[in-house]
Amino acid sequence: MRAWWTLTRRELAGFFLSLSGYIIIAAAVFMMGYSFVVLLVKLQQEPTPMPVTEVFYNTQFFWLIVILTTPMITMRLFALEKFSGTFETLMTTPVSDLQVVLAKFTAAMVFYTVMWLPLLPCLFVVQHYTHDPAAFDPGTAASTFLGILLLGSLLISLGCCASALTRSQVIAAMISLAFGAGIFMLAWIADQLPAPVTWQGHVLASFTLFDQMHDFVRGVVDTRPVVLLGSLTLFFLFLTLRVVESRRWK
Amino acid sequence: MSADLMIEVANLTKRYAGRTAVSDVSFTVGRGEIVGLLGPNGAGKSTTMRILSCYLAATSGTVRIAGLDVFRQSDEVRRRIGYMPENNPLHLEMRVREYLKFRARLKGLSRKRSRERVDVVTEQCGLTDVSRRIIGQLSKGYRQRVALVHEPELIILDEPTIGLDPNQIRSVRQLIKGLGKSHTVLISTHILPEAEVTCNRVVIMYDGKILAADTPENLQRLMSSNSQVIAEIAAPQAELRECWIQMPEVEQFDVSASEGDYFRCALTPRVGLDLRPRIFDMVRERGWPMRELTRSRHSLEDIYVRVTRPDEEDEG
Numbered sequence: 194m195r196a197w198w199t200l201t202r203r204e205l206a207g208f209f210l211s212l213s214g215y216i217i218i219a220a221a222v223f224m225m226g227y228s229f230v231v232l233l234v235k236l237q238q239e240p241t242p243m244p245v246t247e248v249f250y251n252t253q254f255f256w257l258i259v260i261l262t263t264p265m266i267t268m269r270l271f272a273l274e275k276f277s278g279t280f281e282t283l284m285t286t287p288v289s290d291l292q293v294v295l296a297k298f299t300a301a302m303v304f305y306t307v308m309w310l311p312l313l314p315c316l317f318v319v320q321h322y323t324h325d326p327a328a329f330d331p332g333t334a335a336s337t338f339l340g341i342l343l344l345g346s347l348l349i350s351l352g353c354c355a356s357a358l359t360r361s362q363v364i365a366a367m368i369s370l371a372f373g374a375g376i377f378m379l380a381w382i383a384d385q386l387p388a389p390v391t392w393q394g395h396v397l398a399s400f401t402l403f404d405q406m407h408d409f410v411r412g413v414v415d416t417r418p419v420v421l422l423g424s425l426t427l428f429f430l431f432l433t434l435r436v437v438e439s440r441r442w443k
Numbered sequence: 444m445s446a447d448l449m450i451e452v453a454n455l456t457k458r459y460a461g462r463t464a465v466s467d468v469s470f471t472v473g474r475g476e477i478v479g480l481l482g483p484n485g486a487g488k489s490t491t492m493r494i495l496s497c498y499l500a501a502t503s504g505t506v507r508i509a510g511l512d513v514f515r516q517s518d519e520v521r522r523r524i525g526y527m528p529e530n531n532p533l534h535l536e537m538r539v540r541e542y543l544k545f546r547a548r549l550k551g552l553s554r555k556r557s558r559e560r561v562d563v564v565t566e567q568c569g570l571t572d573v574s575r576r577i578i579g580q581l582s583k584g585y586r587q588r589v590a591l592v593h594e595p596e597l598i599i600l601d602e603p604t605i606g607l608d609p610n611q612i613r614s615v616r617q618l619i620k621g622l623g624k625s626h627t628v629l630i631s632t633h634i635l636p637e638a639e640v641t642c643n644r645v646v647i648m649y650d651g652k653i654l655a656a657d658t659p660e661n662l663q664r665l666m667s668s669n670s671q672v673i674a675e676i677a678a679p680q681a682e683l684r685e686c687w688i689q690m691p692e693v694e695q696f697d698v699s700a701s702e703g704d705y706f707r708c709a710l711t712p713r714v715g716l717d718l719r720p721r722i723f724d725m726v727r728e729r730g731w732p733m734r735e736l737t738r739s740r741h742s743l744e745d746i747y748v749r750v751t752r753p754d755e756e757d758e759g
Binding site: 196200277 | 537
């Protein structure tokens, strides 16, 4: 536990002591801000009963931010340490592989959360200027953030796994980007298909991340996507652990 | 197992896909020894060290550190060792003190204890002035010291002096010697004088196998049985040659012109003889001036070349 905390702090320092961390945040904030510009223009043209978070989700910037930033966050986790050799000094201290994997995942999640925090002021701004107290509903905001975190945890665990596979940050980023985009495509295909009849159709239908995220941003928390995203995250973390361990049985 | 053995390696083999990096290696290191793993690049030194430091697992064979198995009791072993890989990787964006604290905490020291140790160690290694600096901005000599810290029983250093200037090399060697007083140290190097200067014992590796393991002195003695004598004498060349031919103890000789009137004679004695008194007597009898008389000591270098390249030695 103590080693986990020490490692998490060190990883966070890695994010916040380097310029790349701030560039990622800046890019995400830029996209968020831009999406709100688009959103406000739309709202001016026609009022809508939708919560602001849903309108924001509908601008599609949401997916862009999630899919583009997660590989940037995760690519350095293992690849950089393997490349510079600090991974060796790390693994020869009395810490377990599991602690290392969990610490890196936690740090990435914390960073990811920090990156998304500017969404809150954006919501406040909308509420302030529309003079509509209903524009910012804590419940909806919480469920939106739950959705963002769950989706992020899936992509970040995926990115951890990709980063553990290689010494090159670029390759790590490309692998996780490809898989992230793959999941997005799968969701898109599942979305396009008619109502499922066969069991394959049902399996595919459970990957309709669009609908699931749509529920979250509307303030609906369904347990099915929570379980799906949570278990996929665990699965990828498990894979990461095996990859990290593999140096000992190769 | 014996209590005063720090490292026991028995029949260690490590195979990577399609390549055997270390094959059937056995050696032991006692507590308080400074042992050098010597060998050309690719001899399996780093692999051996990685296995000792629990980073890699062996394909077969056992390794025990302080009586603990590196595979089964890996955590315990890791608490007892300090390992510095080749090229000394560090987190360059951290500050010196921060990094030392981080390492100390990872090694399982309490908050209070790690603060104390960091203080002691920065003092010991002359890092006090730079403790607030960012590691990436330090010179290589300082970085090396940053890596040489905390209080393990066994210190494993992979090529500790690579890329340093002569002064820094000297100070790192001093540090290693200092560490050797209270710790067991295993260093790897392909630089021979280094092993000669710092180590109590040398293990020569080549192609994944151990070729020789002994003290530097013993290895030298092994070689010095037929070492050459160099004499620079001012005398007519023909007379010199005549002298050497007539001297029964000389097996082979070579005379070449040197600066001034002097000739440089390289003489190989018959096995086990020291030619120097004989040459001195002869020179005194004839009244020739002589300005040098030395027996070439076989450096570790010769031993190294001889054991790692047996074929060429045969030709010579």
